[in-house]
Amino acid sequence: MELRHLRYFIAVAEEGNFRRAAERIGIAQPPLSSQIKDLEDELEVQLFRRLPRGAALTEAGEAFLAEVIVIFRQVEFAKQMALRGAAGEFGRLRIGFTGSAAFNELVPKIIRSFRKAYPSVALTLAELNTRQLLDQIRSRSIDAAFIRPGPTSPDGIKITMVAEEPMMVVLPTGHRLAKEYAIPLSSLQDEPLVLHSRELGPDLYDEVIEGFRRSGVDPVIGQIAPQITSIANLVAVELGVSIVPAPLSAINVPGVVFLPIIGDAPRARLAVATHPDDHSVVTRNFKQQVATNLQKR
Amino acid sequence: MELRHLRYFIAVAEEGNFRRAAERIGIAQPPLSSQIKDLEDELEVQLFRRLPRGAALTEAGEAFLAEVIVIFRQVEFAKQMALRGAAGEFGRLRIGFTGSAAFNELVPKIIRSFRKAYPSVALTLAELNTRQLLDQIRSRSIDAAFIRPGPTSPDGIKITMVAEEPMMVVLPTGHRLAKEYAIPLSSLQDEPLVLHSRELGPDLYDEVIEGFRRSGVDPVIGQIAPQITSIANLVAVELGVSIVPAPLSAINVPGVVFLPIIGDAPRARLAVATHPDDHSVVTRNFKQQVATNLQKR
DNA sequence: TAAAAATACTCCATAGGTATTTTAT
DNA sequence: ATAAAATACCTATGGAGTATTTTTA
Secondary structure (H helix, E strand, O other): OOOHHHHHHHHHHHHHHHHHHHHHHHHOHHHHHHHHHHHHHHHOOOOEEEEEEEEOOOHHHHHHHEEEEEEHHHHHHHHHHHHHHHHHHHHEEEEEEOHHHHHHHHHHHHHHHHHHHOOOEEEEEEEEEEHHHHHHHHHOOOOEEEOOOOOOOOOOOOOEEEEEEEEEEEEEEEOOOOOOOOHHHHHHOOEEEEEOOOOOHHHHHHHHHHHHHOOOOOOEEEEEEOOOHHHHHHOOOOOOEEEEEHHHHHHHHHHOOEEEEEOOOOOEEEEEEEOOOOHHHHHHHHHHHHHHHHHHH | OHHHHHHHHHHHHOOOHHHHHHHOOOOOOOHHHHHHHHHHHHHHOOEEEEEEEEEEHHHHHHHHHHHHHHHHHHHHHHHHHHHHHHHHOOOOOEEEEHHHHOOOOOOHHHHHHHHOOOOOEEEEEEOOOHHHHHHHHOOOOEEEEEOOOOOEEEOOEEEEEEEEEEEEEEEEEOOOOOOOOOEEHHHOOEEEOOOOOOOHHHHHHHHHHHHHHOOOOOOOOOOOEHHHHHHHHHHHOOOEEEEEEEHHHHHHOOEEEEEEOOOOEEEEEEEEEEEEOOOOOOHHHHHHHHHHHHHOO
């Protein structure tokens, strides 16, 4: 059985007449008769009662017609779904992000606009450190991640820059410089630094260390923070001073002040990481949303 | 697009490999590639990503596959429904009956057994007189009718005999013969008769008149009953005597007695009438149920 | 680079066309 | 008697086969 048989069957059923049906289809009457006969032979059922003035559906034909119409509806639906699938309307997107990335206003904005544009895509969000994120991108456990990359792309990872945030100094409120409006990094010579573990985010770590060195400061690590977002808390209890990406100053941590840096300050990059071999339309659409949100800025 | 394209598509999707899919279908790999390409061209969508080690569904392909599977389920369902339609499982059956026919135990038995055997057939029941029933069979307003036919088939009607019921005398309880166990028709000489209008059921009417004549009685019509089932009521108020098919003695009418007839008594025939050109399976099944119920007796 | 899919072509099965007969009322 | 479907037979499109080249990670 082919759809051709079913198309012909519908034509004869609707015209009630083989000759007119053949005309409508655009073939001659004998091959139409032959195709209908083939269909009847396959079903082992008579679909039409041949009358002297045309052909009428048998009860079997009536029952068959109702379901054949559904077949063609389903065929059309399948085509539509293929197109929508190609447009990336279905499937899932597993997004990861480092804690500090979530403070950039673009991150929730991008996720929200993607969700609105592709409501049928199942989104999952996971907060991990940059090292874990890169591993999971490589192993394809997640599809895209907001990370803090270095100036050069990690191996086997595709990077799309999202933002470059200035960094700010974090001081305990009791610190001798806490009342300034802005300070140079050089004024923090010999102050113990609170920094996240290099393991978890080596690029930002190196950027910070290098920034201090450029300002003539030889950094002294006073305390390792388990993650960037907890640096301010450690500064509040006077374990040292630090610098963090500017958006993190939005956290309301009692006992600390955030000060802009005067002069050559380290900058925190924010990027989206994806797998270079990920040809999924959903991921491509997500990167498209990232680009759109960057342009709007 | 033909079902062939969809069958091939499923094979490639399931095998993840054109060569193996072609093998499974039983064709060579190049024509399979060509058919899949035709399908992709028609849908204007890439269904497979061609990899160095086979082919993987694209997102469009995934979405399409899910719906194509439904198409084949629907094709199978349509086949099943055609077979069930051919078996007369669907449609409707409009049954008519004369009031007096309903008293024969076979009538409800036949209708009940048909309903049980074909629960999806929509049954309608209408009580009419024999003349109206025959007209509606001819005009195909009803499909089958329990009627009281004469010894010869009416014109343009197909008759299937169901029962031949003996007739019984109906007397008012105060009648001089009411205390007898059985009487001959000849004992009703000169008694006014209560009879239904000849218009409504000429065959039974003639049978009754002829029966009286055979017994040497010249019938005198005392009262015309609107229908056979009301004869007993008219006898009860002493408008005359009558004879009715034996099953009607089951009606509980105060003031009358039913007596068997001694000797040559008229017999009331009960038959199913159908249209001779009715080739419907439902009607055929109904006649089959009639036959089955006759055999069981 | 190597396995798999796509091309290029050839062939033939069958969908479709033409002429005619059969059917059903 | 007549319109319509079936049959018989022919034609040709396109589905499928074979040999080879191209593609892709």
